[in-house]
Amino acid sequence: MKENQNISEQLVTEINTQVFFREFTFSKNEFYPEDGKKELADNILILDNLLFIIEIKERNLEKAKESTENWFKNKVLNKAKKQIKKTSKYLKKYDIIPIKNGRNQTIDISKVEIQDINNLIIYKCDSKLNEEYKKLKFYESKTDGLIHIFNINDYSNICKYLITPSELDEYLKFREQLFLKHRSFVNGCEEEYIIAHFINNDNTDLINLDYLYNISEFYSDLNSFWISDFIESFQDKIRVQEQQQSNDYHVLITEIAKLKRYELSQFKKRFLTMIEIAKKNEFSMPFRFYIKRTDCAFVFLPLTKDFSTNWEKALINFTEIYKYQRKATKAVGVVCFKQDNFIDINWTMFKNKWQFNQELNELVLKEFEHYGKGEIFKTPRYKFKEN
Numbered sequence: 001m002k003e004n005q006n007i008s009e010q011l012v013t014e015i016n017t018q019v020f021f022r023e024f025t026f027s028k029n030e031f032y033p034e035d036g037k038k039e040l041a042d043n044i045l046i047l048d049n050l051l052f053i054i055e056i057k058e059r060n061l062e063k064a065k066e067s068t069e070n071w072f073k074n075k076v077l078n079k080a081k082k083q084i085k086k087t088s089k090y091l092k093k094y095d096i097i098p099i100k101n102g103r104n105q106t107i108d109i110s111k112v113e114i115q116d117i118n119n120l121i122i123y124k125c126d127s128k129l130n131e132e133y134k135k136l137k138f139y140e141s142k143t144d145g146l147i148h149i150f151n152i153n154d155y156s157n158i159c160k161y162l163i164t165p166s167e168l169d170e171y172l173k174f175r176e177q178l179f180l181k182h183r184s185f186v187n188g189c190e191e192e193y194i195i196a197h198f199i200n201n202d203n204t205d206l207i208n209l210d211y212l213y214n215i216s217e218f219y220s221d222l223n224s225f226w227i228s229d230f231i232e233s234f235q236d237k238i239r240v241q242e243q244q245q246s247n248d249y250h251v252l253i254t255e256i257a258k259l260k261r262y263e264l265s266q267f268k269k270r271f272l273t274m275i276e277i278a279k280k281n282e283f284s285m286p287f288r289f290y291i292k293r294t295d296c297a298f299v300f301l302p303l304t305k306d307f308s309t310n311w312e313k314a315l316i317n318f319t320e321i322y323k324y325q326r327k328a329t330k331a332v333g334v335v336c337f338k339q340d341n342f343i344d345i346n347w348t349m350f351k352n353k354w355q356f357n358q359e360l361n362e363l364v365l366k367e368f369e370h371y372g373k374g375e376i377f378k379t380p381r382y383k384f385k386e387n
Contacts, residue, residue, distance in 0.1 A: 073134045285370055
């Protein structure tokens, strides 16, 4: 973080690390190209090809000399907007942009192939704003499109409901579409309505105030999919020092971080089942699932102690076979087995285009006797409490 981060910047950084994990959150955003020091926006969030540019403004009441409205026009609608534009410009201009993430790892973000950008301004103003500014949801930029504007309390509340990066990205896209179809309504409503509408229904055609009543019945179901503690300690549990000091594991946890909540619940269920079977030293075929949306297959392999000496070969083989079966470009595999008084867990990942392979094709056909075709099911977006 910057040495002089204000309270709002610290709060937003902490919120973002909960949603995005520290590996993908950047708040130490100064870099030094040949033409002199440059500073990016206050928070940069990167997940694969998805980018969030966030600029934060806080009104200091002790030092405030101008009116609240003038502060908002100057700091939020002018300076914050310009900083977002500068950040976009720097990302296109410079070939090397090394900055530190929340784990103090230096990442050259210029090498990231960004395909999708969300621009946000988050502000904290304890003084009373006029209604026009208080409910303003967007700044419309000719060069950068719609820039989201959030009061910090609204942003914090949103991230209590939407606690995966994919959800936050979907919400911002939804918010834009709702605004484009219902400009006057969106600029006059509270953020509470937009989040209520999104959770109830992602169709933006019609406004329905009943969504505000339904939001009280929202069921977070956190325990079924919450794995942030597991991701937070992922690097620490890498035993080979050379691998622990490398950032290579980022590509693996990226695929986990991209999952939506009920995709994560499928991951968590299989991961925990794998561990329980390994603890009992029981035989089981791998547990598996494939996410078409991200084109990634996941394989969970419990092994008995008798077969654990060949764990690496088993992990690679089972992961590669399932990747081939699903014609996926990516596959994450994890193997688990009991070692004396502890459980040993190891990971692998494949990332390459699918190509026909006669040997793998025959292995897939042999597996069919056990697995069959598999089942296709659609996970719910969100759940509500049952009456």
